[in-house]
Amino acid sequence: MSTTSEPQLPADLLDTRLIQEQGLRGYVTGFASRLRSGDLGSMPVVVGLVVIWLVFYLQNDVFLSSRNLVNLALQSAAIGTISIGVVLVLLVAEIDLSVGSVSGVSAAVLAVGFVNKSWPLVMAVAVAILVGTAIGLLYGLLYTRFGVPSFVITLAGLLGFVGLQLKVLGDTGSINIPFDTWLVKFAQQAFLPASVAYALAVAVPALYAVSRVLGNRRRAAAGLSTQPVVDIGVRAGLLLVALLIGTWYLNQDRGVSAMFLLFLALVVVMDMLLRKTRWGRSVYAIGGNVEAARRAGIAVNRVYVSVFVLCSTFAALGGVLAAARGAVAGQSSGGGDTNLNAIAAAVIGGTSLFGGRGSAYSALLGVLVIQSISSGLTLMNLDSSVRYMITGAVLLLAVIIDSLSRRSRRSHGRA
Amino acid sequence: MTATTTDHGTGPTDARSTGPVLSLTGISKRFGAVQALSDVSLEVRAGEVVALVGDNGAGKSTLVKVIAGVHPPDSGRVEVEGWPVTIDSPAAAQRIGIATVFQDLSLCDNLDVVANLFLGNEALHGPTMDEVEMERRSWELLRQLSAKIPSVRVPVASLSGGQRQTVAIARSLLGNPKVVMLDEPTAALGVAQTAEVLNLVETLRDQGLGVLLISHNMADVLAVADRVVVLRLGRNNGDFEVPHTTNEEIVAAITGATNNAVSERSRRTAQRHADQEAQP
Numbered sequence: 049m050s051t052t053s054e055p056q057l058p059a060d061l062l063d064t065r066l067i068q069e070q071g072l073r074g075y076v077t078g079f080a081s082r083l084r085s086g087d088l089g090s091m092p093v094v095v096g097l098v099v100i101w102l103v104f105y106l107q108n109d110v111f112l113s114s115r116n117l118v119n120l121a122l123q124s125a126a127i128g129t130i131s132i133g134v135v136l137v138l139l140v141a142e143i144d145l146s147v148g149s150v151s152g153v154s155a156a157v158l159a160v161g162f163v164n165k166s167w168p169l170v171m172a173v174a175v176a177i178l179v180g181t182a183i184g185l186l187y188g189l190l191y192t193r194f195g196v197p198s199f200v201i202t203l204a205g206l207l208g209f210v211g212l213q214l215k216v217l218g219d220t221g222s223i224n225i226p227f228d229t230w231l232v233k234f235a236q237q238a239f240l241p242a243s244v245a246y247a248l249a250v251a252v253p254a255l256y257a258v259s260r261v262l263g264n265r266r267r268a269a270a271g272l273s274t275q276p277v278v279d280i281g282v283r284a285g286l287l288l289v290a291l292l293i294g295t296w297y298l299n300q301d302r303g304v305s306a307m308f309l310l311f312l313a314l315v316v317v318m319d320m321l322l323r324k325t326r327w328g329r330s331v332y333a334i335g336g337n338v339e340a341a342r343r344a345g346i347a348v349n350r351v352y353v354s355v356f357v358l359c360s361t362f363a364a365l366g367g368v369l370a371a372a373r374g375a376v377a378g379q380s381s382g383g384g385d386t387n388l389n390a391i392a393a394a395v396i397g398g399t400s401l402f403g404g405r406g407s408a409y410s411a412l413l414g415v416l417v418i419q420s421i422s423s424g425l426t427l428m429n430l431d432s433s434v435r436y437m438i439t440g441a442v443l444l445l446a447v448i449i450d451s452l453s454r455r456s457r458r459s460h461g462r463a
Numbered sequence: 464m465t466a467t468t469t470d471h472g473t474g475p476t477d478a479r480s481t482g483p484v485l486s487l488t489g490i491s492k493r494f495g496a497v498q499a500l501s502d503v504s505l506e507v508r509a510g511e512v513v514a515l516v517g518d519n520g521a522g523k524s525t526l527v528k529v530i531a532g533v534h535p536p537d538s539g540r541v542e543v544e545g546w547p548v549t550i551d552s553p554a555a556a557q558r559i560g561i562a563t564v565f566q567d568l569s570l571c572d573n574l575d576v577v578a579n580l581f582l583g584n585e586a587l588h589g590p591t592m593d594e595v596e597m598e599r600r601s602w603e604l605l606r607q608l609s610a611k612i613p614s615v616r617v618p619v620a621s622l623s624g625g626q627r628q629t630v631a632i633a634r635s636l637l638g639n640p641k642v643v644m645l646d647e648p649t650a651a652l653g654v655a656q657t658a659e660v661l662n663l664v665e666t667l668r669d670q671g672l673g674v675l676l677i678s679h680n681m682a683d684v685l686a687v688a689d690r691v692v693v694l695r696l697g698r699n700n701g702d703f704e705v706p707h708t709t710n711e712e713i714v715a716a717i718t719g720a721t722n723n724a725v726s727e728r729s730r731r732t733a734q735r736h737a738d739q740e741a742q743p
Binding site for chain 2 (some may be wrong): 263266267270271272324325326329330332333335336337339340341343344345346404405457
């Protein structure tokens, strides 16, 4: 045993070959070397978002106004929620092409149940979401029992559930949901009181700092290296400033939308589940190497089913939010570009199509990019022909970046 | 037709350890029309490195799979520390104390070393994974193997072949096994990395584990193994104590040079001459 009496180095820094990076400068060089080797993370989409915002701002300065940003947040919530589910299936290297039609079915069930059948609203919402859960369960069982590629299963679902949506709606082309229901009010008019928004903006960085400090204490007790307190302070501080400025700016108009906050909360919760739980670890493991995951004793099929169930459930919830925001559900609910935008958002946000790489935050970043393009082009009075083409080009760019960074990671040993 | 030169059963006389920790007798396995293993016997003692060698199709992989619980044998007896056991699944093999490191390593490239070591077996701290505890135990385990891994928080894709092998072996040790089976651990490794893995094999032996090493590489086999068991066409074809054997002897047993067309023919010719001389 090598018990070299080095003076109390933490166990994880003993190896002399480890390149040590300390302080702010070390952080910057480490970050640069990660980028060079193709470990891009969410860097391309953040840069892309800044560029897109700058370009549209220069075209029309209304784009970055409080009013437009509040609208942007409102527009992002529904598609973003659907996109969280897409991120999950992409992480296990599968795909769900039917999220749009599932959201449409759910919207139809909500409207028909509440308006035509006079169900209580809570029940209509619950049933609409549970329809998504059931569809996901069906997908999961088909996939694990018969081994049919998810691409084909969900393509069949895409067609089949458009049919179901039309069937549920019957003769009625579209059904209006009354404006005075709490659901529509929540989606259209519910904004956080300024005091609550500011309290949240302070509480989140504080929670972050506290959890880091507690984590440090445990690591120190276990003889492992710790994150410098200054580092934690700087990060928490930056987060605090960003959240305060963001809240202040949105509060110039209507404020922070409750629906957008719900979407944010879902992203954060999903991120926690993915990073901190055994379930999340098994999702990444399956995306990286299914066979290894199976040999390690992970109940692979159960994880697949859980992922398909979550994906369709998020799609259904997204459908409910979209119907609530528009106060209407009909034959066009979940149609058009809903499907493609939700899938594109996950990929643009940095979740790899090859599985095992990405985070719940991709849904947030990706949907902001897509909705920014849409909103910016509308402000420039360009019609949807241009919007489709530009969104397509951005998606293509994101996939190319994903492929290139994957190749670069391989050659730099970070695959 | 296959007059084997087996001399197993008696075992070496030096007192490295008392009984065998893993013992297989009369193992047979048939796949359709192919008798992959017939009446194969093998013993591994604690603190002993046994190399299992043989040509392609000799039945090495089948035997590995029998021991790892992937293919249960058709007949034969498996004993662990003198107790008869049934290995009918990989999980059963692990429970019994047999750890297998497969050739393709079964690592997830996108996960870091800690995540790979504890995959499917994560330590918990309330509802969440206990990363601190897992990282601490990872370092403990890697130091115990005198392994050189610069950081346990890098994805395993960034490690060298030898380091990846180290991670795979370290993972197999988490269940406190009695026998570790390594399938071609040095295939596709460079010189320095091979040496690293061979050092690791010796560390395992020094810790009193039984090691079964499957390899094609005679240099590696002779460098670390205490005993070499040769399979040929699904049967035992020799059991050699490494200090008292030569490379040629083992290769002859692998290729069947002691028992092949050439030697058979010369034996027949000799017989004919003898008969002719006997008949005046």
